[in-house]
């Protein structure tokens with residue numbers, strides 16, 4: 001039974017999708033804790049109501065990035081996770097932290113990486129006139145929003161879309177691909193070959 005710790009910063013809709021799919025589909029895993037860097041993260045209340053352990057490591061209370069990473073690592077280690085899942089976690093983690101969790105830390109980013117790493121992805125995709133957008137689940141490496149890609153979703157950009165409309169269309173697919181990618185991880189289906197992620201049984205790694 002693999003132990004999953006999820007890190008959030010806000011509403012936590014991806015976290016909710018993961019918790020629900022894990023329970024419904026009987027993954028060989030359990031979400032043992034949800035940890036946030038802000039006590040007002042709405043997702044914490046949802047997790048508490050489900051009886052999941054929660055913790056807060058306020059980045060604002062820490063004197064430096066390194067101190068935050070240290071306190072966060074301490075909070076995480078207490079739950080002895082096999083997998084760390086970043087789900088709308090809005091802090092950049094330092095290279096030492098990332099190295100310690102390499103190969104067992106996933107992130108979801110609301111763009112078709114390597115396009116549009118960083119913030120405001122939907123605004124930037126619209127400004128660039130992209131005709132497709134999407135989301136990417138990837139292993140976390142020290143470089144922000146990089147790292148071996150596990151799965152992507154693709155949606156059309158429709159005429160008249162604004163940021164909110166595009167974000168909602170992409171988010172609906174995030175709730176499908178993130179649980180699938182995490183399930184593959186806990187079922188030991190993911191292999192990294194030559195720096196690229198493949199599914200052991202050749203499952204499609206794109207949702208279109």
Ligand code: GRF
Pocket residue numbers: 008009010011012013014015087088089108109110135171174
């Ligand atoms: C998602 O779009 C995720 O891809 C991005 O931040 C958003 C978080 O949403 N990193 P939620 O907190 O999971 O609802």
